[in-house]
Amino acid sequence: MRDDFAVRLKRALGDDRVARDAPLAPFTTFKLGGTADWLVLAHRADDVRRALEIARDAGVPVTLLGGGSNVLVSDRGVRGVVIRVHGGDVRQLGVDRIRADAGVTINGLVRWTIAHGCAGLEMWAGTPGTVGGAIFGNAHFRGRLIGELVVQAELASERGEVLSVEAVLSADFRVGRGDAAALRAVARESLAYRKRTQPLESPSAGCIFQNPDPSRDRIPDGIPASAGALVDRAGLKGAREGAARVSMTHANFIVNEGGATATDVRRLIQRCKDGVRARFGVELREEIVFLGFDDGHTAN
Ligand SMILES: Cc1cc2nc3c(=O)[nH]c(=O)nc-3n(C[C@H](O)[C@H](O)[C@H](O)COP(=O)(O)OP(=O)(O)OC[C@H]3O[C@@H](n4cnc5c(N)ncnc54)[C@H](O)[C@@H]3O)c2cc1C
Known part of the structure; x- marks a missing residue:
């Protein structure tokens, strides 16, 4: 079934647009994470439709990827097929x-x-x-x-x-x-x-956390409803795990200082959440999407 799946994908999209065990890091702005079992490069709506159809027929799980600028790909990569949608008019x-x-x-x-x-x-x-x-x-x-x-x-x-x-x-x-x-x-x-x-000189995935919502989160008086301000005031600006660091420019960004792993980033995210909860009683929610993690934070 799986071999047939690859053959069908290649026939539909072209050999050069279907890759096995493809590293995903180059397709993310964080520049880290593992491989996709299959990576499909889709340029147009038709490519996406056909790839989805073939994956569905074969029962292969699908993950969509655009510019990879809002994702954290697990170090173990993503099972099934990642369809990278890039290009068009x-x-x-x-x-x-x-x-x-x-x-x-x-x-x-x-x-x-x-x-x-x-x-x-x-x-x-x-x-x-x-x-x-x-x-x-x-x-x-x-x-x-x-x-x-x-x-x-x-x-x-x-x-x-x-x-x-x-x-x-x-x-x-x-x-x-x-x-x-x-x-x-x-x-x-x-x-x-x-x-x-923003710390544009280092790889990142933009804001890690959503800003708290004053209608559901109780933010202490005098603290702005901003995830970055909460992380900063919890004393975590500049905090490090491995080569991942809470940015000194914007405390809602985590930057890859070179060679960071997804595990480093996850640990740092958890430290920020724990620190903000302990200090302010606010539960931060992630804005970035976790891909390939098996703790419920899987793809779409
Ligand atoms: C330096 C920097 C600055 C940023 N500034 C901002 C900002 O100002 N505002 C802001 O909102 N964000 C910001 N971001 C985050 C990011 O740029 C946005 O969230 C962006 O919209 C993500 O688009 P993407 O194509 O990279 O999505 P990806 O990161 O590739 O994917 C994000 C999610 O969208 C899904 N997805 C992607 N394409 C499709 C598709 N065709 N169909 C269905 N699902 C799809 C993916 O499966 C994933 O769940 C910033 C990021 C960086 C690195």
């Missing part, structure tokens, strides 16, 4: 609507909109990852959610005994008209803000 559907394939990077989308005088997405400049990943996690920046701009998303859903996957294939965004130079200025300001506030 943006097109104008009407004066106020554009469609982007899931594998388009957010930066590519922003460049496209600015070049075409479409306003709305420029402040998202500098957000790592793809349209699919941004929709999956509802990416946020300075109090805004990417979902505010999404009119519609095309999903592929596969339900079977072994797996349940929803893959984002494309998304439509609402846009206005804008002057390219003015849009570019907003994009530059976002990039400068990121440079000032």
Whole structure:
């Protein structure tokens, strides 16, 4: 069954787009983690659909990966097939609507909109990852959610005994008209803000924890409702496990200082959670997605 599965995948997508025991670290911004049993490189919605169908027929579990900028891949890797969705196009559907394939990077989308005088997405400049990943996690920046701009998303859903996957294939965004130079200025300001506030020189996966929600989390008076502030005030800024470190620039980032393992990162995450709970009674919830862990933090 499994051999047949690989043959079918290669026939559908091409030999060079299907790999066995493929290291995932290069496909993540953390630059760590183990291998995928199978890695499929999908560029377009059709590739994703076909790969999902073949995996479903063979009963092989599926994990979707976009830019790998919001995941921690376990040191033991990910069983089954990882479909990396990368590439595709943006097109104008009407004066106020554009469609982007899931594998388009957010930066590519922003460049496209600015070049075409479409306003709305420029402040998202500098957000790592793809349209699919941004929709999956509802990416946020300075109090805004990417979902505010999404009119519609095309999903592929596969339900079977072994797996349940929803893959984002494309998304439509609402846009206005804008002057390219003015849009570019907003994009530059976002990039400068990121440079000032995020440790962009080291591999990371962005914010590790969601910010606490004042409507369900009891945050002590005088402490901002920010996961980074809680980690910082719990005395964990700069804390280390192996080569993983809580960033000195932004305490909600963990950086890989070179050779960190997923185990190092998990330990550091646990220390942050324990420290914040002990000090402030607040339970931090992860924003990053754990892939390949067998403690319930598995893929989608
Ligand atoms: C330096 C840095 C800065 C960051 N800044 C921000 C920020 O300002 N705001 C913010 O919200 N995030 C930020 N992030 C996190 C990350 O960039 C976003 O969460 C991004 O949207 C993730 O997209 P991705 O394609 O990399 O997803 P991945 O990391 O590849 O995947 C994340 C999740 O989405 C799922 N997924 C990916 N593609 C698909 C698809 N096509 N269909 C279904 N599921 C899919 C994956 O299975 C996984 O569960 C930052 C990260 C870094 C490294």
